[in-house]
Amino acid sequence: MHFFRISSSFPNALLACLSILLALAGAECCLRLLGHEPGYIARYDVGLANVDELQPVKARxxxxxxxxxxxxxxxxxxxxxxxxxxxxxxxxxxxxxxxxxxxxxxxxxxxxxxxxxxxxxxxxxxxxxxxxxxxxxxxxxxxxxxxxxxxxxxxxxxxxxxxxxxxxxxxxxxxxxMLPGKNLHHITNAGWMYAFDNQGNYMDSPQQAYAYWKRHSNWLEAPDRPDLPDNPVKSVFCKTVIGSYAWYYASPALVWAGRKMGYDFPVSEGVWxxxxxxxxxxxxxxxxxxxxxxxxxxxxxxxxxxxxxxxxxxxxxxxxxxxxxxxxxxxxxxxxxxxxxxxxxxxxxxxxxxxxxxxxxxxxxxxxxxxxxxxxxx
The missing domain is CATH 3.40.50.1110 (SGNH hydrolase)
Incomplete structure (x- = not known):
């Protein structure tokens, strides 16, 4: 009798799990429709528009x-x-x-x-x-x-x-x-971007600059934010928007706990x-x-x-x-x-x-x- 009582609750548990999965899937779709990207949480407005193809524009x-x-x-x-x-x-x-x-x-x-x-x-x-x-x-x-x-x-x-x-x-x-002929900014249909990275290296193409500054503005990749080293768990979480936010909120607590246990998580100083x-x-x-x-x-x-x-x-x-x-x-x-x-x-x-x-x-x-x-x- 005890076995059958447990079994009779199984459909309800399965239904609850499916409901949660559907809710998460729906939330994921809504977040993506609103412009959120897996693995990316802005720490400031990068100021760049989304365009089908990044192109230089005639510069003033x-x-x-x-x-x-x-x-x-x-x-x-x-x-x-x-x-x-x-x-x-x-x-x-x-x-x-x-x-x-x-x-x-x-x-x-x-x-x-x-x-x-x-x-x-x-x-x-x-x-x-x-x-x-x-x-x-x-x-x-x-x-x-x-x-x-x-x-x-x-x-x-x-x-x-x-x-x-x-x-x-x-x-x-x-x-x-200040390098002759090496523009300080790439001016594109998506907006302005510094053509030099934080180490003073020149980025020849707007595409290279766009990728760099997009990464630099990502909380999950920021060089001056304490985070756990890249690992398979983080990689899995960051494949979805919801997982990215979960990692964003959980990782500071995990870093804090790790430091309490004696682990070191070095952070490079922000210099921009x-x-x-x-x-x-x-x-x-x-x-x-x-x-x-x-x-x-x-x-x-x-x-x-x-x-x-x-x-x-x-x-x-x-x-x-x-x-x-x-x-x-x-x-x-x-x-x-x-x-x-x-x-x-x-x-x-x-x-x-x-x-x-x-x-x-x-x-x-x-x-x-x-x-x-x-x-x-x-």
Whole structure:
């Protein structure tokens, strides 16, 4: 009798198992339809679109024979004046107007992305207030290029001020090599991708870069996340989306338990966008060339949109790293200053407020110069 009682429950158990399997299969299908991939869990938005075939597109920016990433003057720029050296600026020639001269060094924020029109950017607004502005901001540039451009243009233009517009979101990036003709980015129908990996190796094809950055953005493959070594169990789990999430949630607990038992799980330090000696070296190069040519070095900080998830959101933690360069940060940063549809760049309101901040600081510096000159005469 006991045997038959157990057997009679077997159909119910089988039905329960089948129901669970069907539910898991249904969930797996739904997750895949929503764009989730087996073996891939994004740790940040890689910013690349899904395309049937990855292809380069006609680029408005390229790397020239000096290794400088700049705009293509031959491209059709209907709304912008691009000077002969590939920057959205007046020509880089001596100016005899008698106005104070300022050289801006920066990236897309300094170019004016998300200002509409782009001539409403903070660099242009400052130029309407009695300053001669030379703007070398270009989307996708980094402090390594800022330093190179300072060494090139400060001795030629002799600006009164050289302003580094340091964006906290990605200007701590490890410097990419400047190689003539080797583009800093691959620009494709899926979006922009750095053409150099984290070790500074050039990736010739967009396909190679896409595969690298996709892997780099995967929690399950990330080089700076503790995980169990590759093993057959992980391989089986990662063949499904549900299994990938199960491994994602379970592996930290397994790592913790393994460490308690004396096992070592080394983790390589993430270096893509962290403060380090490279940041100091680039800024010091700029300051040195300014000191040698009588230009006052200014470090302006552009904070990250408070609503944007970014590892460098915290000003208090990162400003300390830059203290030797007397960083200047506006105290009124708010989310309504940023354009959410344009990768959280400053909108027109933000550019106006930031221009006012720059002008205030420039006025203070000019007053200091005047006071110093008066003291010298006295």
């Amino acid at each position: 920016w390229f790397t020239d024979s000096e290794g400088v990433w700049r705009a293509n003057p031959d491209f059709d720029w209907p709304d912008n004046h691009i000077n002969s050296e590939g920057f959205r600026s007046r020509e880089f020639k001596a100016d005899n107007s008698g106005q104070p001269k300022i050289l801006f060094l920066g990236d897309s924020f300094t170019w004016g992305v998300a200002a509409w029109p782009e001539t409403e950017s903070f660099a242009d607004l400052v130029g309407r207030e009695g300053f001669t502005v030379y703007n070398t901001g270009v989307p996708g540039a980094d402090p390594n290029q800022y330093a190179y451009l300072a060494e090139k243009y400060v001795p030629r233009l002799h600006p009164d001020y050289t302003a580094v517009m340091f964006f906290m979101g990605n200007d701590f990036v490890r410097p990419r090599p 966008n962290k403060p380090g000696p490279h940041t100091i070296q680039s800024l010091q190069r700029i300051k040195d060339v300014c000191d040698q040519n009588g230009s006052q070095f200014l470090l302006f900080i552009i904070p990250v949109d408070p609503e944007m998830e970014n590892e460098n959101n915290s000003l208090s933690e990162n400003l300390e790293y830059l203290q030797a360069f007397s960083p200047m940060t506006p105290g009124y940063i708010s989310s309504d200053m940023y354009n959410k549809k344009s990768c959280h760049h400053l909108n027109n309101h933000g550019h106006r407020l930031y221009a006012d901040f720059i002008l205030k600081k420039l006025a203070e510096k000019q007053n200091e110069k005047g006071d110093a000159a008066a003291d010298k005469k006295g």
